Amino acid sequence: MQLNSFQQQALDKQRPTIEKFGRKSWAWTIFFLLWIIVGGYALYLQIADGHIVTGMRDNVVWGLYIANFIFFIGISYAGAVISGILHILKVEWRKPIIRIAEMITVISTIIGPVFILLCVGRLDRLHHLILYPRLQSPITWDVLAISTYFTGSVIFLYLATIKDFAIYRDAKLKVPKWRQKLYKILAIGYRGTPSQKKHISISMNLMAIIIIPLAIIVHSVLSWIFGMTLRPGWHSTIFGPYFVLAAIYSGTGVLIMAMWVYRKMYKLYDYIQDKHFIYLGYIMLVLGAAYGYFTFSEYLTDWFGSEKWNSEVIHKLFSFSEYGWWFLFANVAGILLPIFIVAFPKTRKPGWIALASLFMVAALWVKRYLIIVPTLESPLLPMQDIRLEYVKYSPTWVEWALTFAGIATFFLFFTLMSKFMTIIPISEFGDKEKTDEKITKPEAEVVPA
């Protein structure tokens, strides 16, 4: 394929990142693998000995795993919604960051469902979900929605990468034979003819339109696992939109963090510019405010109405001897901090915004935990149980090990994928010459703090 000067520049810049698997990459890979092995051992224990090795018991039947499940499906919104919406709106500055966003989506949509499988007591009977499906169950909705969403996300990522695969194929990269062959297969004969261009463009537009409602459905049905029950703190009509919003919000946060890491690691300052952080920061600010509004509305209603069961959950969240500090952290770091960091010009810098994202993403993880556990610890009938582990949930090392294994898998997949395809999509430069210049012309460089 004929490359224009901008594309050539982008390719030359990133050539080493996909050609070489350096010592650093190996070190990280081994580090992540070690975590995954520990997680594998924990999983073995859980399967061999039963769920007794977890902290979950008859009252708190779900714990860390479900929180991780919501979290990972949540951050998958980076690609689906952010990149999907920006695609439909034809926002040109999105181009250098869509690859990262869509990689986050695909990877976290693989990892998320693994965590719900960890909650399942009989993995050997998973096929029952297909043999005896019941459409009434929100879990069936989840199975349908997530598998469709995952397929859609993979197609979306692939469509956006076909042109790049063609470029890798023709660029004579110094990579093993099998990879060259794979690029050739994945490029499915793309030569950049007008008809091919048109088809990809139409498919991309279609997928962008499909992926957004799909993503909204996924997190809505996920929230309805909780919303459809008669439990205090869960049985809420705003749970669907609340979860969707939190998901887009946390997805934006992870996207910003990933951008910051890769820009620093691969020195991609020409492509991932300060404006990307600032624009995404603005999006984060708006989402944060909306998320804060939802949070306020949800807890104000429960607190003001003060029904018996709701009050019990609210009391647990507000009292510092129980979940008070965590609740405070979830709201300060999850709502106020990103808003203030982006609002003040002084802190509206890539480093600060990435730091705020880090806190925000952590806070949203905590929030998911606070949605699950306090409610399950507040059954409608008095527990009257003296077995401490039945009354109060505390995750065991097995659950933590698998949680960290999940995070390690995320990083590992990211490392491997970024060695297989360039972080900055090369083909995106040059389709429209006018906008290109804007994208590739480096603005005043500011090295992040």
Added chain:
Amino acid sequence: MKQEEINDRSRRDFLKTAAVATVAATACGSLACSCGGKKHEHAASGEKVKLLSPDGQMVEIDSSELRGHHHASIVSSAEARNGIPGRKFVMVIDLARCKNARKCVSACQKMHHLPIEKEWLSVKLMKDNEQSAPYWFPKTCFHCDNPPCVKVCPVNATFKRQDGLVLIDNERCIGCKFCMAACPYSTRVFNWDEPKQDVDIRDLVATPETSVPSKVGTVEKCDFCPDMVRQGLLPDCVTACPNGVFYFGDENEDTVTNGDETVSFKELIKDRSGYRYMEDLGTKPRVYYLPPKDRQFPVERGYDNLPDDMKARYKDVMEEGKK
């Protein structure tokens, strides 16, 4: 009454006696049962056993009348899903008679081969508000007509039958625990590890009607003992109760019995102001409660003779009551 003496003994004795009393009560209850269609036929062994009946009499019965546990189901799994045609099972729990003797709990555990800590049936100490007096509250599965647990099951492992029972097929259950999260009454329990049951029990074929044997990684709960009902016998908790707290029967026939007396279900509910627990949740339970009015026992009676670990459960309510 002799049952009071039983309560005065140590925990170990309590359990041992409970086991014997359970067997006795079950055997006697089966004779007294009037709700079943046909009576279960036993082949007399000729060997007589002396036992204590629910009203404190020593009785001598044929050893073949003794039921050790729930045996393999007498119906197929498909039939067990369907239910018994024409029936609408219902339970009435008389809170005025309960004194936390806990015979129901131990009988249920024995019959279903459950360990001591696993309670399909539990007795809570309730205190509705600051002014009201505490009372004992035996809680079975409510077999709701609008069951939140059944709605959420992704594989139809838990289901509602035409005779009103909500059962679990533990060969179908994938152990997602969604039903446990959905049940507002915390009725369901999970097999967190391999159940410690005898080999001959473990080898039985599990069907939804027996709920035996337990399976690791699956959910289980009170099932109203439908296998016994099919044989014309009362559920274990009903027959084990020394105070006749539990009435079991058929809403279609409008009869319920606690083993001692058989009464009209509608009249019992009408005369004694029967209610369903947390009616406002809209789950439509099949278990009715008679309010703890004109109680037969002071509430402390169910507390004083308990082992310490059991006492600790009710500490909060009891200590508040003493103030």
